[in-house]
Amino acid sequence: MSKLQEEFNAIIAKIEERITDEEELGFVKQQIIDVSMLYINELNKVIDISERRVNQVVENQRILEKKQNQIESTLSNMEKEFFVEDEEYDFEIVCPYCNYEFVSDIGADIKEVECPECHNMIELDWNEDEGGCDGHCGGCHECGEHIEEDEDSEDATESENDEDM
Numbered sequence: 001m002s003k004l005q006e007e008f009n010a011i012i013a014k015i016e017e018r019i020t021d022e023e024e025l026g027f028v029k030q031q032i033i034d035v036s037m038l039y040i041n042e043l044n045k046v047i048d049i050s051e052r053r054v055n056q057v058v059e060n061q062r063i064l065e066k067k068q069n070q071i072e073s074t075l076s077n078m079e080k081e082f083f084v085e086d087e088e089y090d091f092e093i094v095c096p097y098c099n100y101e102f103v104s105d106i107g108a109d110i111k112e113v114e115c116p117e118c119h120n121m122i123e124l125d126w127n128e129d130e131g132g133c134d135g136h137c138g139g140c141h142e143c144g145e146h147i148e149e150d151e152d153s154e155d156a157t158e159s160e161n162d163e164d165m
Contacts, residue, residue, distance in 0.1 A: 008036070095122060 019025045091106050100117035112123045
């Protein structure tokens with residue numbers, strides 16, 4: 001028996017001790033039962049409202065988790081699409097040794113590729129060294145001195161050619 005039931009029975013026993021008239025005792029007991037039922041009905045209403053609210057929160061949580069999973073999936077796809085580091089790309093390459101043109105799948109981590117025609121190794125320049133020539137470009141002819149023609153030297157050459165005529 002629950003504690004509430006024990007306390008209710010103790011109250012009824014005290015009332016029975018005080019009221020000796022059977023008709024009055026029956027009336028008082030019925031009134032106590034009616035008041036108790038009113039409280040129980042109100043408590044049941046509160047419990048029902050609470051259960052509906054909890055169920056709505058659970059449903060909202062389920063919806064939010066579904067949306068979160070969709071967002072995470074979308075972000076994962078975006079990450080794969082935009083932040084791919086090891087993806088290979090098709091590059092058109094002209095061999096500096098034999099002038100053979102070919103297309104090759106090359107990833108950013110590849111530093112050199114072999115020409116399929118002459119089998120020489122071609123060093124790939126990914127512009128990682130923004131410091132300039134390292135002595136192996138077409139402008140310095142591997143001598144270490146970079147040969148660049150500027151407009152002043154072209155003008156001077158043209159002036160000399162004009163004077164010769």
